[in-house]
Amino acid sequence: MAGPKDLDPSSSPRALLGAELRHAREKAGLSQDDLGQRLFVSGSFIGQLEAGTRRMQPEYARMLDEALGTDDFFQRNRGAAAKSCYREHFAEAAEAETRATAIREYTSMLIPGLLQTPAYARAVSRAFQPTAPEDAIDGLVSGRMARSRLLDDPTTPLLWTVIDEAALRRATGDREVMAEALDHLACLARRSRVIVQVLPFDAGAHPGMQGCVRLMDFADAPPLVYLEGVDTGRLEDDPASVARYRFYFDLLTASALPRQKSLALLESMTQDYRHEEHS
Structure with a gap:
């Protein structure tokens, strides 16, 4: 035709x-x-x-x-x-999340990108590219903050994140940066805009130890799972794979602290970071 x-x-x-x-x-x-x-x-x-x-x-x-x-x-x-402003391995996932009705994510060493503050995103970007010019870092931070505008909608997408305690204990940037980053997380949790659970150290071995995972559901398309490593990532749509990683995420939520205890830990750690900085 x-x-x-x-x-x-x-x-x-x-x-x-x-x-x-x-x-x-x-x-x-x-x-x-x-x-x-x-x-x-x-x-x-x-x-x-x-x-x-x-x-x-x-x-x-x-x-x-x-x-x-x-x-x-x-x-x-x-x-x-x-066309995309994101790195090739991540562009498809970043574009998919703009159409998602629900995002469920586990991160082991970083606060999820959608929940980062500008200062935290800058510290992460600078650590990843220590010799990059400042304007390149500015571009990375701007791109990450543009992604976070998804949360301007009061209800969609549902964002449910499980964050390993290691990501919160690792001082990324300085103490002030971490205090602001954790306070931002706590504010989003208090407003019930996102569901935040912390996976504590004493949870022991768990199915997310080998990497990060993001599950995305859509109103008019089958679900996807995004698997991410160091400067690499891939989307999978195989129903069996998606179901397997959804089961892993369910196990992680069962091992993580409940929402209120997670919030209390975030608030306590925020105060700790602020106290250490003043000291």
Whole structure:
């Protein structure tokens, strides 16, 4: 079939690209599973492309054009939908979280990015890139603060985070930076904007010891899990994998302190950091 017009990059190109994919698929009389088989991916992967929760990689754009007879439409237009201010390994996850209705996250050594203060984010960025120019660090901090605007909405997305005690005990920046960072966490918890649980040292061994995990649910697409390491990360949509990591997260919440005890610990540690700084 003749390819549609190029997309206008100024008008939600990711959403438009997904809508065009759904239109082309339905016009070809294919289900998501049918099209997924032709691309050697799952039907849920096609659903995520259509919903805009996954970015379209060049090889998939080419295969879609071939499978759907859209000339080179998807190859021509995927570039507008793929632009991002985030590092390549994280860009897809950052864009997916903007469409999530619920985010559940465990972090072992850092306060989650969505909950960081500017000073804390600067300390993390500087530690990761000790020789970077200041404007590069400014850009990283700005990007992280832009992500946190998700919390401006009073209810969506649901954000449930389990933070290892190690992340709170490690002085990132100075004592003042940590006091502000923990106070920010406590304020969000007191306002019931986020659910914060602390996984204490005495919880012992747990399923999150080998890395961080973020589960994302969507209103119009299958769930995703994002697994992150040092300067690397990947999204998974396999239902069995998502279910396994959801079970791990449930185990972590069961081992973590209840919400009120977690809040009390955050408030106590905030005061400790402030006292140490004044001393």
